[in-house]
Amino acid sequence: MILVLSNEAYEQGTDPVLSWLLHYQVPFVKVSLHDLVTSKVRYHVDLKTRDIFINGQSVKHSITTIWHRRFLGAANAMSFAAGTNTDQLNFEIRTELHDLVSYLELLFRDKTWLTAFNRIKVNKLEVMDLASQAGLKVPHTRIINNRDEVLAFYHELGGHLISKPIADVRGSYQQGDSTHVVLTTNLDAGRIAALPEHFFPSLFQEKVAVDFEVRVFYLDGRFFATGTLFSGTERNVDKKLDSGSERVHYVPYQLPAVVEEQLTQLMRTLELNTGSIDLLRTVAGEYVFIEVNPVGQYLAESTYCHYALEKEIAEWLINQEISCASLE
Known part of the structure; x- marks a missing residue:
């Protein structure tokens, strides 16, 4: 049986795949983090027998394939009121949940996973280092904590400099009626001059001269690439700001072997068997690696390029079930 670990609410990368599993009439169970903390499901975990029981029935041996997508993130949105101790209570609850889920992952480690728990969080700096070792071109990048060295780096790159978060954050900040979000930022001499003399260590990176961007969905050795073409010369340095523009066009693309x-x-x-990869194709015809997101969104590219990736994922899960059944 297939176990789907995902968000309780609708999730655009998960639910379309479940629709295909229903279409193929393949049994599956979807579990969210909320299911572990609410009374919707009656269960217990037996550490002596290393088994999990739901409504009195063992499930450890009936589950063979696990799809893990946007499951643990729900913990950040959970909040339990406890007067003046609310912050401490919520910290302890998240810690308890983390350790419980880590143990459940241990019990299911011998199953077939589409993104294991311990591979879901990647370090952007480590990934760029490994990408370079794999032969991929990456932008010249530095972590700097002072204005003078930022300015020197800016001149070294001929004035082509951007800044972005070190980690993969999607944070937002509320200030009155305004919401501020974290985005990639273009830097010029004026902005650099306005920086404090010293500041929190930040990532500064070469601004690549881009012809177009390529989003690649990777699934167990297969590549589904989408070229993002842009009409006109004015574009934002952070592509998220142009995602809804009529000047953006998505086309199927074939990467060089x-x-x-x-x-x-x-x-x-x-150790990732799936993920969304961002590349830049430069005006010189080179490919520059930017990042990989193990649970990146793919539905837009799937729709525009008729890749039917939700169907591809469902069939991958089903094939793992068939392979496990043939070995029994």
């Missing part, structure tokens, strides 16, 4: 080989090596090193 050597780039696919390098990406395959990187994904194997990261």
Whole structure:
């Protein structure tokens, strides 16, 4: 049986796949983090027998394939009121949940996973280092904590400099009626001059001269690439700001074989069998690796390019079930 670990609410990368599993009449169970803390499901975990029981029935041996997508993130939105001790209570609850889920992952470690728990969080700096070792070109990047060295780096790059978060954050900040979000920022001499003399260590990176961007959905050795073409010369340095523009066009794209080989090596090193990869194709015709998101969104590219990735994922899960059944 297939176990789906995902968000309680609708999730655009998960639910379309479940629709295909229903279409194929393949049994599956979806579990959210909320299911572990509410009374919707009666269960217990037996550490002596290393088994899990739901409504009195063992499920450890009936589950063979696990799809893990946007499951643990729900913990950040959980909040339990406890007067003046609310913050401490919520911290302890998240810690308890983390350790419980880590143990459940241990019990199911011998199953077939589409993104294991311990591979879901990647370090952007480590990934860029490994990408470079795999032969991929990456932007010149530095972590700097002072204005003088930012200015020197800016001149070294001929004035082509951007700044972005070190980690993969999607944070937002409320100030009155305004909401501020974290985005990639273009830097010029004026902005650099306005920086304090010293500041929190931040990531500064070469601004690549882009012809177009390529979003790649990787699924167990297969590549589904989408070229993002832009009409006109004015574009934002952060592509999220242009995602709804009529000037953005998505087309199927074929990566060179050597780039696919390098990406395959990187994904194997990261022990990832799926993920969304961002590349830039430069005006000189080179491919520059930016990042990989193990649970990145793919539905827009799937729709525009008729890849039917939700169907591809469902069929991958089903094939793992068939393979497990043939070995029994």
